Amino acid sequence: MSRLRIGALAALALLTGCATLGGANYYSVDDEWQAGRQLEDQLARQLPLTNDRTLTRYINDIGQRMARQTELGDRPWRFYVVRDDAINAFNVPGGLVYINTGLIAQVGSASELAGAIAHEVAHGVARHGTQRLSAANELNQVAGAIGLGGGAEGLAAQIAAQGAFASFSRRDEREADRLGVQIMARSGWDPDGLADLLERLASAERGGGVAFFRTHPLSSDRMQDVRQLARRYDGQRLVRDDRQFDNVRRRARQL
């Protein structure tokens, strides 16, 4: 995309207020996924990832099956467990999902954990990370100068500069919850798990310090919305918990 075109888009964005925010994405899926490979290497050096086989295999089995149910299921996805007590999980553009041991240690069932993974996959499928970068660039009118459309290299650098753990908007959260519920049901999980997870974290948040809500803002109607979406799948045989989960959570608590 030319610099002129970016300038025009930026001007349009200013004229129409925030009408385009959260909408346009100027990055191709190919560039995003290529940038993802670079970010994956970078994060492997920066984050305390665990290689506990039980944990990584469990998270990967759930995550890969979920990713395959989505429109970006033919792209490579990677799921990692981070040794970090903060209750958090995050998606990085290019099919990367990171789940903290702190979150695994706190959830009450396998479907709550599956809810966290589905929500992150949903952010990735909706491409919220690069969408927010597109919107920020529009508003800053610096897109041309910092190399918007400068390929995967430029994109990886921008994502790293913005912070891989950039927080999402409430609108992004609503979309990720809605998509997450679908992804769960399609891959055999009871989507009430996502509502259970949000309720559990919201009550923990009253004591303060649930990192998940710094990056995934909580709104008052969020839990009810998810519960209502999940109701559509009532009566289907979906998994609420599994036998491996206790062992997985125990290991996460020990790490």
Ligand SMILES: [Zn+2]
């Ligand atoms: Zn979120």
